[in-house]
Amino acid sequence: MSTLSVPPTPPSPRDDxxxxYRAFKGFGCDTSAVINILAHRDATQRAYIQQxxxxxxxxxxxxxxxxxxxxKLETAVxxxxxxxxxxxxxxxxxxxNVVKSFGAATEVICSRTPSQLQFLKxxxxxxxxxxxxHDIERNTSGDHKKLLLAYVSTPRHEGPEVSREVAxxxxxxxxxxxxxKLGTDEKTFIQIFSERSWAQLNAVSSYYHDMYGHSLKKAVKKETSGNFEHALLTIIRCAEAPAKYFAKVLHKAMKGMGTDDTTLIRVIVTRTEIDMQYIKAEYLRKYRKALHDAVHSETSGHYRAFLLALLGPN
Structure with missing residues (x-):
């Protein structure tokens, strides 16, 4: 569920x-006016405004x-x-290609549905x-590369149906x-994680816990490392509950000294129109603090105003 608040009768794209244009004219930019318009328009309206x-x-x-x-405001907007x-x-x-740190690419690829990935390509x-x-092929390596390639190219079912026998x-x-096993058969992990639907993988996780007394996530952490581990954990956590996963990512970005603004911007901007309402609920449940308040205390100025506008009322 989206947190984006759009006026009941928004102005025409021409008026926007x-x-x-008026906000840009003159000495200095009327940044508040820019935020008030753009933070309250959906993807289609923003495209029409640009046209x-x-x-x-x-x-x-x-x-x-x-x-x-x-x-940071420029980056976010x-x-x-x-x-x-x-x-x-x-x-x-x-x-x-630019940052050469693959956390963001891994998160985006491994948290998107098969239809989102097919549309993206x-x-x-x-x-x-x-x-x-080709970009994944030339920039990543090892099992991480194999998993990402399998994940973007394997058709997966998206429905809630589950085969308990297969799980x-x-x-x-x-x-x-x-x-x-002594050592890990990574090929098997790649095959199952890239071929099963989220509902099916969730059932696998449930059986794993019942049969071996601890979670599949714990097994992944024990058996793998680095970018490969990150990719597998992202897939399994999003299979269980994407909102819970993103609440955790946001909390980690704001935890301790300093704020990981790149992650904060990425998650808020990409999830606002999808499931931010659920992420806010998970954040409050798990960390006993409203996401709105956490972002407010970690940011300032127009940058803060923009992010809070996307998050909607507390």
Missing amino acids: AINL EYRTMYSSDLLKRLSSELSG LLWMHDPAGRDAVIIYESL PIYHSKFGIYLE EKDAKVLYKAGEK
């Missing part, structure tokens, strides 16, 4: 484009926003302006001129491939 702006002013709205805003699949493409591309190619699989068998196979 005019008001944004109108280009038509009326022969100018690219994203470039203008980039020149008018700065710092520019990411927000993309449609969901285009945004995922940008995050993955930057993670693989042609957009990735049209934006960056390279196939997603029980998979749990036994994973135990034999991991904890029962």
Whole structure:
């Protein structure tokens, strides 16, 4: 469930484009006006505003926003302006090619549904001129690479149907491939994690716990490491409850000294229109603090105002 609050009768994209142009004019930018418009428009409305702006002013709205805003606010607003699949493409591309730290790419790929990934792939190619699989191939390595490639290319069922027989068998196979064995048969983990639906994998996890007295997550932590471990854990946690997974990611980003703003921006911006209401509920339940309050205490200024607008009322 989305936390985005859009006016009951939003202004036309043309009016929004005019008001944004006015906010940019003169000495300094009226940042509050920019936030008040863009943080309260859905993906379709934002796309129409960009079209109108280009038509009326022969100018690219994203470039203008980039020149008018700065710092963390600029990062957050520019990411927000993309449609969901285009945004995922940008995050993955930057993670693989610019930052060369694969946490964000792993999170996005392993937390998306098969239909989201199928929709993302042609957009990735049209934006960056390279196939997603080729980019994964040339930038990642080892079992992490094998799992990501399998995950983006294997068709998986998305429904709630479960075969208990297959789940029980998979749990036994994973135990034999991991904890029962000296060393780990990573190929088996890759096959089961990339081929099973989330509902099916959840059932595997349940059988694993019943048969061996601890969670499949614990087994993954014991048997794997690094980016490969991160990918497997993301898949299993999103199979269980995506909102719970993202609440944990947000908490980790704000825990201790300093804030991981890149993660904070990525999760809030990408989940606002999907399931942020559920993430907020999970955050409150698990950490006894409202996500709104946590973000408020970790951020400041217009950057804070923008993120809190996306999160909706406390």
